[in-house]
Amino acid sequence: MRVLRQAVPALLCLTALAGGESRAATPCPDDTWRETYVYNAAECRNGGGPSCSPDLDARCLERIGRLRTTLWTERDPGEWPSWLAFLQACKPYLDTRGKAVALTAALFDAAANRCSYASQRQVGSILDGQMSRLDVPDVKSIRDLLAGMSHARQAEWAERPEELRRKAGAEFGKVLHKAAAPETLCDAADCRNNLRISRAYACLYRARLDHPGRMPPERVREAEACAAAHIRGLGAVAEAAGVTDAIRRLTVPDEVRASTASVADPVNVGLPGDPIRQLEALVGQIRSAAAAERDDETARLLRYARDMVARNRLAIARHEHEGRSWLSAAVEEVFERSFANAVAAADWPDRVADVAEDRRRFEIVRFFQSDCGFDGERTRDPEGPARALREPGTWIMVVSRIGNSVHAIVLASSPGSDSKRVVERHTAAEAELRPLLDDWRRITTSVKHGQSPKPPSADAQRLLQRLVGDIPQRLGQKVPARFIIVPDAWAAGIPFAALPLREGGDVLARTTDIVMMPSLEYGPWPAEAPGGATAPGAPRILAGALAEEAMANEVRDIAAMFPGATMFLGDRFRLEALLDAGARQPVDVLHLATHAAFTRDDGASVSFAGGALGNASDIDRLVRATRRGGKPSLALLTMSACETGVGSGTGSDAQSAGPGVGADGQELGMLSMALRTGARASVGTLWQVHSASTGPLMREFYANLKAGCDKAAALRLAQRAVSAHPGWSHPYYWAGFVVSGDWSSITAPASCKAGG
Numbered sequence: 001m002r003v004l005r006q007a008v009p010a011l012l013c014l015t016a017l018a019g020g021e022s023r024a025a026t027p028c029p030d031d032t033w034r035e036t037y038v039y040n041a042a043e044c045r046n047g048g049g050p051s052c053s054p055d056l057d058a059r060c061l062e063r064i065g066r067l068r069t070t071l072w073t074e075r076d077p078g079e080w081p082s083w084l085a086f087l088q089a090c091k092p093y094l095d096t097r098g099k100a101v102a103l104t105a106a107l108f109d110a111a112a113n114r115c116s117y118a119s120q121r122q123v124g125s126i127l128d129g130q131m132s133r134l135d136v137p138d139v140k141s142i143r144d145l146l147a148g149m150s151h152a153r154q155a156e157w158a159e160r161p162e163e164l165r166r167k168a169g170a171e172f173g174k175v176l177h178k179a180a181a182p183e184t185l186c187d188a189a190d191c192r193n194n195l196r197i198s199r200a201y202a203c204l205y206r207a208r209l210d211h212p213g214r215m216p217p218e219r220v221r222e223a224e225a226c227a228a229a230h231i232r233g234l235g236a237v238a239e240a241a242g243v244t245d246a247i248r249r250l251t252v253p254d255e256v257r258a259s260t261a262s263v264a265d266p267v268n269v270g271l272p273g274d275p276i277r278q279l280e281a282l283v284g285q286i287r288s289a290a291a292a293e294r295d296d297e298t299a300r301l302l303r304y305a306r307d308m309v310a311r312n313r314l315a316i317a318r319h320e321h322e323g324r325s326w327l328s329a330a331v332e333e334v335f336e337r338s339f340a341n342a343v344a345a346a347d348w349p350d351r352v353a354d355v356a357e358d359r360r361r362f363e364i365v366r367f368f369q370s371d372c373g374f375d376g377e378r379t380r381d382p383e384g385p386a387r388a389l390r391e392p393g394t395w396i397m398v399v400s401r402i403g404n405s406v407h408a409i410v411l412a413s414s415p416g417s418d419s420k421r422v423v424e425r426h427t428a429a430e431a432e433l434r435p436l437l438d439d440w441r442r443i444t445t446s447v448k449h450g451q452s453p454k455p456p457s458a459d460a461q462r463l464l465q466r467l468v469g470d471i472p473q474r475l476g477q478k479v480p481a482r483f484i485i486v487p488d489a490w491a492a493g494i495p496f497a498a499l500p501l502r503e504g505g506d507v508l509a510r511t512t513d514i515v516m517m518p519s520l521e522y523g524p525w526p527a528e529a530p531g532g533a534t535a536p537g538a539p540r541i542l543a544g545a546l547a548e549e550a551m552a553n554e555v556r557d558i559a560a561m562f563p564g565a566t567m568f569l570g571d572r573f574r575l576e577a578l579l580d581a582g583a584r585q586p587v588d589v590l591h592l593a594t595h596a597a598f599t600r601d602d603g604a605s606v607s608f609a610g611g612a613l614g615n616a617s618d619i620d621r622l623v624r625a626t627r628r629g630g631k632p633s634l635a636l637l638t639m640s641a642c643e644t645g646v647g648s649g650t651g652s653d654a655q656s657a658g659p660g661v662g663a664d665g666q667e668l669g670m671l672s673m674a675l676r677t678g679a680r681a682s683v684g685t686l687w688q689v690h691s692a693s694t695g696p697l698m699r700e701f702y703a704n705l706k707a708g709c710d711k712a713a714a715l716r717l718a719q720r721a722v723s724a725h726p727g728w729s730h731p732y733y734w735a736g737f738v739v740s741g742d743w744s745s746i747t748a749p750a751s752c753k754a755g756g
Helices: 003-016 031-038 052-069 082-093 096-112 118-130 136-157 163-176 189-210 217-233 237-239 243-248 252-259 277-290 295-311 315-320 325-344 347-369 384-389 428-443 463-468 471-475 549-561 573-583 614-625 653-656 666-671 673-679 691-706 713-724
Strands: 394-401 405-413 421-429 482-486 512-517 541-545 564-569 589-594 606-609 635-642 681-685 737-741
Touching: 031 082, 031 118, 031 614, 052 082, 052 096, 082 096, 096 118, 096 136, 118 136, 118 691, 136 163, 136 549, 136 589, 163 189, 189 217, 189 237, 189 243, 189 384, 217 243, 237 243, 243 315, 252 421, 277 295, 277 325, 295 315, 295 325, 295 347, 315 347, 325 347, 325 394, 325 691, 347 405, 347 421, 347 666, 347 673, 384 394, 384 405, 405 428, 405 471, 405 606, 421 428, 421 463, 428 463, 512 673, 512 713, 541 549, 541 573, 541 713, 549 564, 549 589, 549 691, 573 614, 589 606, 614 666, 614 673, 635 673, 666 673, 666 681, 666 737, 713 737
Parallel strands: 394 482, 482 512, 512 737, 541 564, 541 589, 589 635, 635 681
Antiparallel strands: 394 405, 405 421, 681 737
């Protein structure tokens, strides 16, 4: 029987810990968050610092003051996207109890969002350190309650759950064991209320833990009486905290129990030890149900399996990284079967897009070995695609390789309507497309310095036409004005700018603004309908370059276009200097002219002065530094790097290596930098670009931005200008540059013409 899973995590947790509703957009803490928080050592109350602000001081203290009295009810962090972000920004302004209360709010959200046990520990261990410094009985009580919940969830998936259930019971017992009245432990009313509410919940959790099946009526009455005794007299406070509703829902309805008794529900698994094998068992159930043609059961199990993968992306990715190939195969089978089911459904467009999105998120987490792009400050924006489609001539194409097929799903606005969408789908055999993609990879990754690249074959130039089939004819449109592409790892390296959409047509770089979007739901999409500027006025540039002459000249020329730009060249191009400058001054654009590579081993490798190497986490820290003190998100991260998208292996190697390994997905790392860091957009390269053509292309790009072009138009015009150069007509010199994310202009629109 699996009623415990329904009663405790679903019914009680979402009522008590999420203020009555699921906080799905709340991020899960990870190693990156913990490192940033722990090493944020500026103490603004003791002498000030570069990131300290009297205005921020007041805002932080006002918000923490309200939180102390509303910990169980209104836990909105206000202007901050999450309590994790609040803690990073406000740590220097908070006393020890303030930090403990804010950490508790972050831990509440992690539990309500069903973050993994390991993820919750990122906050919990810091909270434990705070509690050792002062007497906070209410925080200790809540911490014990949440620890008991985590053990109870793990017990549901452990092979021998008795020990974990015993630990859970012990934690709930800690909350209840003191017989003294709260008044003897706390002076403040909010502390007393916290104690009483946590004890009421401990009554309910422990009762359910003792009776994983249907609870006997007498035990229900006992648990109700226990909880009611602790909240007696609290009235509206207890109601707002969800305790009274939790008491009413103490027993699980028969229909809920019947629908879940025989089906594993993986949404609460925390993956302690190696119960990740549960996914393999679930895949076995799916195969059996499918073989017996129990379609409803198969669909239900597939939903559970996808949910399991989604909620444990990072843990699964790390297990894969350790060489567990059977796990890669199990994950791929889940997505392949889910996609087949979705295609057969009446509402296939939404279902197909959901499966493709789930898989894409997993691939990004798999690449970076970090979930911060989805559980960090980035939040969902499900209306982003609809806003983009309001602009006439816009297409959104989702590309996913599932099993042996590659699917292209194109969304476009219905003529004469800004709300109704048209969805078309084309499926091609992966074996048909793979040689064409391999041709491009050979052309763009094997060029040696001073050697001219060979021209692409006629077949290679037909890659996009084979991918989309007759979709353009069905849409009644030869080419879109803006082509937004949401690729999976397989498609991320396709040089769309160098490809024609139809036989005899011109390449897209001459006709169409191209935007790569790492995620359909997370974007990052423009905040408003396209066309307006995101940062009116002259953008503030922070730029750095290695000592190589071409890179240094590139940065000097760009800085000359924008008064007030800050440069770090040669020996001054160091991560610490950039971090300090980004924290001290407003920054709209961060431009790095350097060497970089995106690989599965390190996520990213970026060169700084003196031979120092940074990784993806360092770029993340650098972008975050530009937002300190409440500054807006970075409008553009440009990595003008000679090896931005280079990976190891070629297409055939990747195919033999298995899902998610080899060349497939190397470019996805670059395309996802905006999503990972929280920058609004990024510009980078898909392959090792040529130093001679990179500088001129970047100068044209920034001149077009200054003229008011949006980022996609600015890049298209720059590519067109470079391709007109007699020695640079080959796509190798210009087609590898891509815009990812929010393509909005960064200056007030004027006249968007090539070269300004």
